Amino acid sequence: MRILKSLAELRRWRQQQSEVALVPTMGNLHDGHLQLVKTALERCDNVVVSIFVNPMQFGANEDLDSYPRTLEADCQALDALGVSAVFTPQVSDVYPRGLDKQTRIEVPGISDILCGASRPGHFTGVATIVCKLFNMVQPQLAVFGEKDYQQLQVIRLMVQDLSLPVEVLGTATQRETSGLAMSSRNGYLSTEQKQQAAALYKTLEETKAKLSVNTDFGELEAAAKEKLTQAGFVPDYFSIRNAEDLQKATPEDPEWVILAAAFMGKTRLIDNLRVTNAAAK
Numbered sequence: 001m002r003i004l005k006s007l008a009e010l011r012r013w014r015q016q017q018s019e020v021a022l023v024p025t026m027g028n029l030h031d032g033h034l035q036l037v038k039t040a041l042e043r044c045d046n047v048v049v050s051i052f053v054n055p056m057q058f059g060a061n062e063d064l065d066s067y068p069r070t071l072e073a074d075c076q077a078l079d080a081l082g083v084s085a086v087f088t089p090q091v092s093d094v095y096p097r098g099l100d101k102q103t104r105i106e107v108p109g110i111s112d113i114l115c116g117a118s119r120p121g122h123f124t125g126v127a128t129i130v131c132k133l134f135n136m137v138q139p140q141l142a143v144f145g146e147k148d149y150q151q152l153q154v155i156r157l158m159v160q161d162l163s164l165p166v167e168v169l170g171t172a173t174q175r176e177t178s179g180l181a182m183s184s185r186n187g188y189l190s191t192e193q194k195q196q197a198a199a200l201y202k203t204l205e206e207t208k209a210k211l212s213v214n215t216d217f218g219e220l221e222a223a224a225k226e227k228l229t230q231a232g233f234v235p236d237y238f239s240i241r242n243a244e245d246l247q248k249a250t251p252e253d254p255e256w257v258i259l260a261a262a263f264m265g266k267t268r269l270i271d272n273l274r275v276t277n278a279a280a281k
């Protein structure tokens with residue numbers, strides 16, 4: 001496995017390859033990431049994993065400095081899976097003119113709701129780095145987790161709007177046996193908080209079950225927030241949306257997604273669940 005530490009090294013390597021699949025990550029890899037890599041390997045022998053903690057997607061008071069960095073262990077796990085290359089550039093290589101002067105990619109409409117409302121600028125940071133990674137790596141295929149559902153939809157819209165020649169593949173969320181979605185930020189939780197945090201997925205599942213008989217979305221959302229509060233969370237949002245554009249759900253939508261963000265202590269967790277509307281024609 002090659003470890004490509006600069007854009008120049010990546011470009012030299014890329015010239016010798018034909019098809020490439022990309023799995024963009026910020027490192028600290030867990031089984032959820034490794035599943036993305038396995039999915040990419042099923043589709044393409046030549047997989048590149050990028051490991052870059054992207055400063056542009058973190059807010060001023062967020063965990064950029066403390067975000068876990070475990071490059072050596074990450075590379076060992078990726079090598080064992082048969083990944084061709086890891087791309088791990090420096091911030092100065094990715095943003096040579098500095099963050100303030102960097103050209104940005106903005107996907108309107110979807111970027112400032114839900115997580116985008118709580119984390120202003122976050123999705124502009126995500127869209128910008130993903131667009132840059134696509135230009136740097138030039139993959140035919142890129143694989144992302146459905147756990148970050150809003151991120152996935154932002155990236156899909158960006159690819160469509162900018163006519164980027166990349167197939168975007170979303171893969172199912174990997175969960176602990178408790179149902180808790182795997183996330184690098186779970187490492188911030190104590191053992192007790194981890195147990196409590198399983199209530200997030202449980203509440204999504206309960207809401208999904210209720211949706212088959214009740215489409216009073218406001219009532220379901222309020223009940224779910226109450227449940228999360230009782231379980232020790234401070235809810236940020238709990239919202240039932242159209243699965244395509246993430247606008248407020250209507251009883252006619254063919255597919256919904258229930259999205260939730262909530263704080264367990266200082267840790268902000270997100271999760272979601274898709275629901276097919278059996279009543280829609």
Ligand code: PAF
Nearest residue numbers: 024025026054126129148
């Ligand atoms: O999901 C992530 O880990 C990041 O948001 C991504 C897509 C790698 C962009 O930095």
